[in-house]
Amino acid sequence: MLDAIDKQVLKEVADLEGVPKGAYNIRKNGQLVGREVSANINIEASEKGDGITINIKPGTVNESVYIPVILSQAGLHDVVYNTFIIGEDADVTIVAGCGIHCGSSESEGHSGIHEFQIKSGAKVKYVEKHVALGEGTGRRILNPTTKVFMEENASAEMELTQLGGVDEAKRYNEAQIGAGSVLLITERVMTEGSQAAESRNDIELSGTDSKANIVSRSVVKGDSNQDFYVNLTARAKCYGHIECDAIIMDNGTNQTIPALKALHPDAEMTHEASIGKIANDQLMKLMSLGLSYDAAVNKIIQGFLK
Amino acid sequence: MLELQNISFTAPESDSGSDSPPVRSIINDISFTFEPGKFYAITGPNGSGKTTVAKLIMGINKLTDGKITFEDKDISQMSINERSQAGIVYGFQNPARFKGTTFRDLLSIAAGTDDEDALTDIIARVGVCSFDFLDKPVDSKLSGGEIKKIELATVIARNPKVAIYDEPDTGIDLWTIGPMVDLLKKEQAENNTTTIVVSHNKSFLEAADTLLLIKDGKIGYTGDLEGAMPMLEDLSVCTFSEKCEGEGNARCYR
Numbered sequence: 024m025l026d027a028i029d030k031q032v033l034k035e036v037a038d039l040e041g042v043p044k045g046a047y048n049i050r051k052n053g054q055l056v057g058r059e060v061s062a063n064i065n066i067e068a069s070e071k072g073d074g075i076t077i078n079i080k081p082g083t084v085n086e087s088v089y090i091p092v093i094l095s096q097a098g099l100h101d102v103v104y105n106t107f108i109i110g111e112d113a114d115v116t117i118v119a120g121c122g123i124h125c126g127s128s129e130s131e132g133h134s135g136i137h138e139f140q141i142k143s144g145a146k147v148k149y150v151e152k153h154v155a156l157g158e159g160t161g162r163r164i165l166n167p168t169t170k171v172f173m174e175e176n177a178s179a180e181m182e183l184t185q186l187g188g189v190d191e192a193k194r195y196n197e198a199q200i201g202a203g204s205v206l207l208i209t210e211r212v213m214t215e216g217s218q219a220a221e222s223r224n225d226i227e228l229s230g231t232d233s234k235a236n237i238v239s240r241s242v243v244k245g246d247s248n249q250d251f252y253v254n255l256t257a258r259a260k261c262y263g264h265i266e267c268d269a270i271i272m273d274n275g276t277n278q279t280i281p282a283l284k285a286l287h288p289d290a291e292m293t294h295e296a297s298i299g300k301i302a303n304d305q306l307m308k309l310m311s312l313g314l315s316y317d318a319a320v321n322k323i324i325q326g327f328l329k
Numbered sequence: 330m331l332e333l334q335n336i337s338f339t340a341p342e343s344d345s346g347s348d349s350p351p352v353r354s355i356i357n358d359i360s361f362t363f364e365p366g367k368f369y370a371i372t373g374p375n376g377s378g379k380t381t382v383a384k385l386i387m388g389i390n391k392l393t394d395g396k397i398t399f400e401d402k403d404i405s406q407m408s409i410n411e412r413s414q415a416g417i418v419y420g421f422q423n424p425a426r427f428k429g430t431t432f433r434d435l436l437s438i439a440a441g442t443d444d445e446d447a448l449t450d451i452i453a454r455v456g457v458c459s460f461d462f463l464d465k466p467v468d469s470k471l472s473g474g475e476i477k478k479i480e481l482a483t484v485i486a487r488n489p490k491v492a493i494y495d496e497p498d499t500g501i502d503l504w505t506i507g508p509m510v511d512l513l514k515k516e517q518a519e520n521n522t523t524t525i526v527v528s529h530n531k532s533f534l535e536a537a538d539t540l541l542l543i544k545d546g547k548i549g550y551t552g553d554l555e556g557a558m559p560m561l562e563d564l565s566v567c568t569f570s571e572k573c574e575g576e577g578n579a580r581c582y583r
Contacts, residue, residue, distance in 0.1 A: 240428070268428060304425035307389055310409040311419050312439045312483060319410075322438065326430030 025049075025056065028157075029093050032122030035154045037091045047089040048075055050103065052096040064088055064115075074104035074136075077117075081110030081142070092121040097129035097161060104136045109177075112144040120152040121167075123189075125159035132164030132191075141204075143174040149181045155188030162190040171198040171206065175230065178205045185220065186213045186328065192220040202230030202259070209238045211328045214247035214275070224253040228261035228290070239267040242324055243275030250278040257283075257290030265294035270301055270327060272320075331363040331386070331417075331491055331523060336395035338381055355381050357546040358395070363491070366521040368514070370528055370537035372557075374564055378546045379527045380422055383493045386525075387419035388412045399491070416490030420497060422527070424480040426469045432462045432479050439486035455482040456512060457505055473500030481509070485516060491523040492516070498530045510536045 025033070025041070029051065033039045042049075042057060046064040049057040060066050063083035069076045077088060094101060109115065121133045141147055155163035171179060185192060192212075200206050212220050226235050241249045255263045265281040281294040301323050309319035338356040356378050363369060371379050384390040386397060388409045396405050404412055437443040440451055452458050458478045465471065467479060477500050484492050494513070498506050510532045517524045526533045534540060540557050542550040544564075550557050 302425065304421070304423075305427055305430075307409060308421065308425040308435075309438060311387060311389075311413050311421075312435070312487060313410055313413040313441075314438060315410050316408075322434065323427065323430065326434055327428050329429045 025051075028095060028124050032093045032095075032124055032154070032156065033091055035156065036093075036120035036122040036152050037089055037118045039089065039091070043087075043089040045087055045089075046077075048077075049089075049091055049093070050101075051093040052099055053101045056093075061086065066090075069104060069106060071104070073102070074106070076106045076108070079107070079109045079113050079115055081112055083110065083113040083115060085114065087116040087118065089118045091119065092133055092135065093124070094121065094131050094133050095124040095126070095157075097125075097127040097131065097159070100130075100132040100134075100164070102134045102136070105138070107137065107139045107147075109139065109141045109145045109147050111142045113142075114146040116148045116150070118150045120150070120154075121165060122153075123155040123157070123163045123165070125155065125157040125161045125163050127159045128161050129159075130162040130164060132162075132166070134166040134168070136168040137170070139169070139171045139179070141171065141173045141177045141179055143201075144176050145174075146178045147180070149179065151181070151183050153185040153189055153192070155190075163188060164191045165189050166191075166193045168195045169197070171196075171200075173198070173200050173204040173206065173233075175201045176203040177201065180207045181209070183208065183210045184212075186211065187215055189214075189220070190218050192218075192222075194220075194222040196222070196224045196226070198226045198235070200226070200228050200230060200233040200235055200261075203232050204230060205234045207236045207238075209240075210251075211240045212249060213242040213244070213324075213328060214249055215244040216247060217245070218247040219249070220247075221250045222252065226253065226255050226263070228255070228257045228263050229259060231259045231261070233259060233261045235261075235263045237263075237265045237267075239269075239279075240327055241267070241269040241277060241279075242272065242328060243269060243277050244272045246274050248276045250280075252280045252282075253294075254282045254284065255292060255294075257285045257287055257292055259287050260289035261287070261291070263290070263292045265296075267294075267296045268327075269298045270324065271298060272300070330365045330400055332398045333359055333361045333382075333386075334396040334398065335360050336385060336397060337393050338378075338385055338390060339393045355546055356385065359543075359546075359548055360395075361541065361548060361551070363523055363525065365490075365523055366517065367538045368517050368524045368526075368536060369539050369541060370526050370534045371541045371543060372527075372529060372534060372561070373543035373549070377543045379543050380495055382543065383419060383495050383525070383527055386412075386491075386493060387417060389419070413487070418484045418487045418489035418492055420480045420484040420492070420494045422495035422499065424467075424476045426471070426476070427467045429466055429468075431464050431466050432458075432482075433464055435467060435479065435483050436463075436486050439483040451482065451486045455485050457509060458482050474502060474505075477501055478505075485512075488520060489522060491525065493525045493527070495527045496529075497526065498528060498533070506530065506532050
């Protein structure tokens with residue numbers, strides 16, 4: 024069922040040694056290769072048959088779901104629609120992610136469209152990691168879409184990571200945040216060679232006392248390019264913050280466009296953005312602790328993307 | 330053992346007009362020998378070149394002229410990290426603030442180990458840092474005092490032969506300065522660390538075996554604190570009185 028390459032991909036994407044404990048769904052080359060449900064977490068094919076619906080019962084706590092995707096078939100462009108329904112007062116971790124193993128000159132791609140319905144009082148941590156491995160020269164393409172609908176007093180923490188290997192990435196994140204709910208998105212992207220990554224975000228603070236914090240950390244190496252857009256709209260008394268930092272190395276290019284829109288007099292919104300090379304004082308400090316120039320650069324990047 | 334031989338440093342003049350010279354002399358022909366295991370304080374007015382001397386020793390600024398030798402080896406052309414590996418470490422006046430990098434990361438680099446017990450031992454030895462600091466990112470959220478304590482700890486963690494502290498008391502509360510002086514004295518005594526502190530603070534000046542007073546890029550005085558007092562008092566005479574006690578101002582607010 025899972026060969027050595029698949030296991031390597033699973034390790035990279037979801038930190039898994041073989042099949043996980045608890046609920047999971049492993050998709051490989053557009054096919055289901057393994058699924059397990061638990062008493063509180065149900066996974067079934069969606070009605071249209073183009074993805075899965077993950078239903079987490081109200082009050083489920085300290086459980087996790089793994090839904091990794093493996094892609095290793097040349098020329099395949101897989102599209103999947105997944106829906107997550109997280110019941111009232113549940114507290115769960117969802118580990119998603121896609122690993123592409125490319126062994127030929129043909130391109131491979133995955134577009135995961137994920138919709139989250141987070142019910143009142145629920146708490147979810149969503150970890151999504153994208154990796155691409157293999158010796159092939161085919162382009163590796165990942166276009167994820169994440170739509171989040173939060174009811175009241177819910178909290179969601181999303182960690183979205185893509186550290187190298189992916190040639191083209193177009194991400195779209197959309198969120199509606201209800202009263203008293205908190206959304207934290209942290210995106211970490213490293214591109215190199217001639218790779219390109221784009222992230223577009225439309226986040227709406229729609230309920231009273233809703234909060235959003237959008238953090239983006241980009242490292243742009245080689246001749247690669249990254250573009251980052253956020254539109255943060257406030258429709259109620261709320262708090263929103265955008266923080267985007269990009270480190271440029273070699274001849275990388277970057278565009279960062281944070282936008283704040285207040286449609287309510289009690290909206291409180293801030294943003295900070297920076298683009299630049301690695302700060303000289305950081306390099307000097309690490310070199311004064313004995314690291315070579317190159318080792319100091321690596322340490323700073325590691326910390327930045329951690 | 331650490332010897333400055335006729336060192337000079339000039340920097341490009343930032344606002345040079347057509348008739349002024351294009352370079353400004355910051356350090357002008359300084360020679361001095363730091364003996365192993367001694368405690369030195371470098372003091373002097375603002376802009377006199379104290380920090381520049383420290384940065385020239387560490388290799389952060391490159392000499393314009395002269396030579397620096399350490400343990401009979403010319404280190405003038407060595408990079409910062411080579412000097413660090415040779416045993417010289419500098420605690421910055423304005424420590425770098427990172428994004429994501431934690432105190433644990435810096436301490437592990439300095440100590441050459443990420444072993445939990447070893448790091449805990451260092452924090453206990455330094456004393457002035459709390460254990461809660463360990464997983465804090467060393468970023469702009471830290472207060473001025475907190476980052477200076479972290480800076481101090483990273484210097485000590487390297488067990489340097491020569492430790493240079495650039496105004497280590499900036500932002501530190503009054504009650505911590507005494508313990509900080511004791512700590513540097515203890516490191517000096519137990520590890521025979523040659524200690525060089527750039528400071529205006531009387532506690533450090535009193536702790537030093539030898540005091541160097543730098544004025545206009547030259548050494549104005551070397552010796553003990555008592556001998557330096559006339560010159561220090563002279564420096565404390567305010568030269569701004571014409572500006573702040575003129576017609577528009579009633580008195581001095583210093």
